[in-house]
Amino acid sequence: MIKIEEKLFQNRYKVDEGRPHIQIANPSVCSSTCEVQACTFACPAACYSATETGGVELNTDGCLECGTCRIICSEHHNVDWAYPRGGHGILFKFG
Amino acid sequence: MAEKFDAIVVGAGPAGNAAAYTLAKAGLNVLQLERGETPGTKNVQGAILYADALERIIPDFREDAPLERHIIEQRMWVLDDKSFIGSNYRSDEFNSEKPNRYTILRAPFDKWFSSKVKEAGGLVICETTVTELLRDESGKVIGVRTDREGGDIYANVVILADGVNSLLATRAGFHDEIAPKNVALAVKEIHFLPQEVVESRFNVKGDEGVVIEIFGSVTHGMVGTAFLYTNRESITLGIGCMVSDFKKAGIAPYTLLEELKAHPAIAPLIEGGEMKEYAAHLIPEGGYKAIPQMYGDGWMLVGDSAGLVNAAHREGSNLAMTSGRLAAETVIALHNEGMPCTAAHLARYKTAMDESFVMKDLHKYRQLPDTLHNNPQFFSVYPQLLNRAAHTMLTVDGEDKHSKERAIRKSFVQRRSLWGLMGDAFRMWRATR
Numbered sequence A: 001m002i003k004i005e006e007k008l009f010q011n012r013y014k015v016d017e018g019r020p021h022i023q024i025a026n027p028s029v030c031s032s033t034c035e036v037q038a039c040t041f042a043c044p045a046a047c048y049s050a051t052e053t054g055g056v057e058l059n060t061d062g063c064l065e066c067g068t069c070r071i072i073c074s075e076h077h078n079v080d081w082a083y084p085r086g087g088h089g090i091l092f093k094f095g
Numbered sequence B: 001m002a003e004k005f006d007a008i009v010v011g012a013g014p015a016g017n018a019a020a021y022t023l024a025k026a027g028l029n030v031l032q033l034e035r036g037e038t039p040g041t042k043n044v045q046g047a048i049l050y051a052d053a054l055e056r057i058i059p060d061f062r063e064d065a066p067l068e069r070h071i072i073e074q075r076m077w078v079l080d081d082k083s084f085i086g087s088n089y090r091s092d093e094f095n096s097e098k099p100n101r102y103t104i105l106r107a108p109f110d111k112w113f114s115s116k117v118k119e120a121g122g123l124v125i126c127e128t129t130v131t132e133l134l135r136d137e138s139g140k141v142i143g144v145r146t147d148r149e150g151g152d153i154y155a156n157v158v159i160l161a162d163g164v165n166s167l168l169a170t171r172a173g174f175h176d177e178i179a180p181k182n183v184a185l186a187v188k189e190i191h192f193l194p195q196e197v198v199e200s201r202f203n204v205k206g207d208e209g210v211v212i213e214i215f216g217s218v219t220h221g222m223v224g225t226a227f228l229y230t231n232r233e234s235i236t237l238g239i240g241c242m243v244s245d246f247k248k249a250g251i252a253p254y255t256l257l258e259e260l261k262a263h264p265a266i267a268p269l270i271e272g273g274e275m276k277e278y279a280a281h282l283i284p285e286g287g288y289k290a291i292p293q294m295y296g297d298g299w300m301l302v303g304d305s306a307g308l309v310n311a312a313h314r315e316g317s318n319l320a321m322t323s324g325r326l327a328a329e330t331v332i333a334l335h336n337e338g339m340p341c342t343a344a345h346l347a348r349y350k351t352a353m354d355e356s357f358v359m360k361d362l363h364k365y366r367q368l369p370d371t372l373h374n375n376p377q378f379f380s381v382y383p384q385l386l387n388r389a390a391h392t393m394l395t396v397d398g399e400d401k402h403s404k405e406r407a408i409r410k411s412f413v414q415r416r417s418l419w420g421l422m423g424d425a426f427r428m429w430r431a432t433r
Ligand SMILES: Cc1cc2nc3c(=O)[nH]c(=O)nc-3n(C[C@H](O)[C@H](O)[C@H](O)COP(=O)(O)OP(=O)(O)OC[C@H]3O[C@@H](n4cnc5c(N)ncnc54)[C@H](O)[C@@H]3O)c2cc1C
Pocket: A083, B010, B011, B012, B013, B014, B015, B016, B033, B034, B035, B036, B039, B040, B042, B043, B044, B045, B046, B047, B048, B049, B050, B128, B129, B130, B131, B161, B162, B163, B164, B168, B186, B187, B188, B238, B240, B281, B282, B283, B302, B303, B304, B305, B308, B309, B314, B315, B316, B317, B318, B319, B320
């Protein structure tokens, strides 16, 4: 297994504590209607994980702000996606 | 804020910087807004900089732009699980006084480009996210709302250079959300190594550089490619595939990257390096057919927010800079003629784009995204066949060459059938002619 945390550890972030910029719009859609849960494997920062009860959990701390989760949820449009407040989030040193 | 600008540019990537710089240099009153801490802190690229597009904006950029290496050699590799077959093009002509392509790092590069905007008289404000476009009763865009207090600002025209995730354009209804089949997700890492090691490993000296474009088994049959670029004292390594394919394949992007790093063709090149950053970004690869309306009453789209990427040639930043410049030139001309930035007048931007290499190139490859999407064998079957063919021909084992050739031909026909092979050749020709 690859430890994604080790990769993210190299990155610089200014986390906007208590103000996640992305939210799952309606959690019950993830557990009842969505079969693929593509966000749980396609997010390059592994921000989404499947829960034991069949739902999806989101933690945006390591988010790379790529936008994949929003686009890949193309059937349910269940990701409320916004950019973090100015100056916050990932801060690439090299890009 | 009562002040009204001639133009507001949203975003300080290559498209936004090109637009803001061109406007400021012409003496227009321009405000540029960027959500990053400094320009570049949100941006990710391979990255190859094509000199021509920048030279048309800042002719003497070579004097102080943070460039890594100029490219003297390009390798194209087709990977199988254990092997690769490839081609090289290296030329001393690329060592000319004015090299044509460079590797760059986007964070320092964008910061430098932005400093030129300020020098030219543009007002650049960072750490500010634009949240909404302001419109009058007729629907004309008249300014922007930001996440700063009292953050409404007005202008004659708003140029959206906010990149692939143009929330502003989608929310304003300028175009639909991007479809997963029109966008690739790329992940990349940067590995630091002493300068001498980079140079000896890639057989270069001074600031000469090598780039390797890679496809084959590393994408697990998904439509996508990988890349390895040499910087001054680091190596950039990444891989990207279509988002729709990730969804189908159920593979995590970082798994692909780990497999790429472990591949016997790649591992020795990054050995001993220290990984210092992991990044991900989308690339709008829908091509010509996916380009939205690029202008309207009081607004224009430039760069990635207009989907301007030529995936076949891995060109994006140069299309971004060119569109930014052409958008700015349109606004400058209207300003000088005393004409308002209505849709009818801004249509000149589209005309200028159609006459430039940007739209001509994208038009030439307009069928390619569909062709690749519908013919996954280009990314699965062929890389294997080519590698096996090379292996067969190069293994000296007492079997005569004629029989080996026959076996290779048979392997191709078995996997794709004669009609399949001819069809593939035809499809590829049609998609790129
Ligand atoms: C992995 C990868 C490799 C690539 N390799 C190459 C290559 O080798 N050569 C090449 O030419 N192209 C390459 N490209 C494509 C190239 O990076 C893009 O085409 C180019 O960066 C587009 O420039 P842009 O200015 O339109 O957008 P961006 O560079 O994405 O800039 C958009 C800017 O807008 C800002 N922004 C967004 N929304 C807001 C908002 N609401 N408020 C304020 N600011 C906002 C962002 O922070 C950002 O600074 C590559 C892309 C990727 C992802």
